[in-house]
Amino acid sequence: MEYSWFKSCAEACHRFSLEAKVLEVRDQNTDKVIALIPYKLRKEKLYRYFDVNAIYFMQLNHEYGDHYELLIAPEYYAATIDALALWMKENKIDASYLKNMQHETNFRSLISNLGQFPLLATICERIPCSYICLPTQLKYKDWSGGKFKRIMQYKRKLEKSFQVSYLRIETHDELSQVLSHFKVMHTARFLKKGTSSSLCSDPVQFHFLERLVHNAFDHGILMANYITLNNQIASVEISFLIKARLFAYTVAFDESYSQYRIGSIQTLSMIERAIAQGADVLDLLQGGEGYKQFWSKNINFDLNLIVFPKNLYGYFLFLVTIMRSPLQKIYHTFLYLKGC
Numbered sequence: 001m002e003y004s005w006f007k008s009c010a011e012a013c014h015r016f017s018l019e020a021k022v023l024e025v026r027d028q029n030t031d032k033v034i035a036l037i038p039y040k041l042r043k044e045k046l047y048r049y050f051d052v053n054a055i056y057f058m059q060l061n062h063e064y065g066d067h068y069e070l071l072i073a074p075e076y077y078a079a080t081i082d083a084l085a086l087w088m089k090e091n092k093i094d095a096s097y098l099k100n101m102q103h104e105t106n107f108r109s110l111i112s113n114l115g116q117f118p119l120l121a122t123i124c125e126r127i128p129c130s131y132i133c134l135p136t137q138l139k140y141k142d143w144s145g146g147k148f149k150r151i152m153q154y155k156r157k158l159e160k161s162f163q164v165s166y167l168r169i170e171t172h173d174e175l176s177q178v179l180s181h182f183k184v185m186h187t188a189r190f191l192k193k194g195t196s197s198s199l200c201s202d203p204v205q206f207h208f209l210e211r212l213v214h215n216a217f218d219h220g221i222l223m224a225n226y227i228t229l230n231n232q233i234a235s236v237e238i239s240f241l242i243k244a245r246l247f248a249y250t251v252a253f254d255e256s257y258s259q260y261r262i263g264s265i266q267t268l269s270m271i272e273r274a275i276a277q278g279a280d281v282l283d284l285l286q287g288g289e290g291y292k293q294f295w296s297k298n299i300n301f302d303l304n305l306i307v308f309p310k311n312l313y314g315y316f317l318f319l320v321t322i323m324r325s326p327l328q329k330i331y332h333t334f335l336y337l338k339g340c
Contacts, residue, residue, distance in 0.1 A: 023038075058070045127303070132298065167228065185253055
């Protein structure tokens with residue numbers, strides 16, 4: 001996923017001539033590129049008192065959206081971290097921010113080894129990420145029996161009222177057509193709430209989304225599906241299937257059909273397709289929205305980290321960060337640094 005994500009962000013920045021800095025890490029022996037890490041440099045006050053040269057890693061354009069990405073060749077994680085630490089030292093970086101570190105990423109597991117890692121890391125924020133453990137296709141009926149009974153009732157009502165088709169996107173042309181409907185529905189839903197959809201109203205973010213779905217389609221990981229009612233697109237979901245894990249990225253639906261719970265029916269359709277494709281986990285991604293709590297009580301946590309160099313000022317800022325944290329946060333940081 002990292003490559004599709006990174007490429008899409010780069011294409012969006014290039015399309016709109018946005019300034020973006022990327023740290024290129026090379027193997028010292030072969031001189032081949034082993035990592036590409038976007039970053040932003042800032043001079044700022046840490047905790048309102050301490051002057052720092054701060055660096056924000058993994059965000060291709062800090063002003064546009066919340067899309068984070070980096071590329072590291074799998075066998076070069078340790079070498080990349082060493083090169084990163086050296087680069088930060090040479091550039092006198094006092095504080096570094098790493099956002100949206102997934103709970104099971106190799107990069108995070110290396111940081112958690114405080115003794116060997118050449119930087120000091122602590123947790124800024126733990127972000128809840130709901131997920132659903134999916135059954136096999138043989139056990140789906142028993143698993144879904146009482147869980148989705150009410151949604152199935154709405155689904156039957158919908159199918160009695162309209163000619164319903166559950167479709168998967170098969171071509172680039174079809175993808176473009178469906179995405180244009182997605183934009184209209186997503187925008188209308190947010191306007192009804194009295195706000196705007198940043199994903200669709202910001203041309204940079206929407207171009208990122210366009211490039212992301214097309215690139216993911218080319219790499220065989222896109223699982224976008226949609227529902228038509230009387231041959232009119234009524235809902236769309238965009239997800240990515242990677243190594244038996246389905247990542248539910250975004251959904252849009254026509255609110256004129258909300259009485260039929262069209263959004264829930266689309267999600268249920270996504271679950272059924274994921275199981276048919278052999279997925280064992282549906283990752284609902286970050287956020288504590290109510291609908292995620294309805295679908296699952298299982299939660300992992302992504303992490304926002306702040307990292308300091310191992311020098312006198314770095315140790316001072318690290319201790320200040322630890323001491324100003326609530327006791328529970330210190331406890332989670334302690335477990336994290338032990339690799340739990």
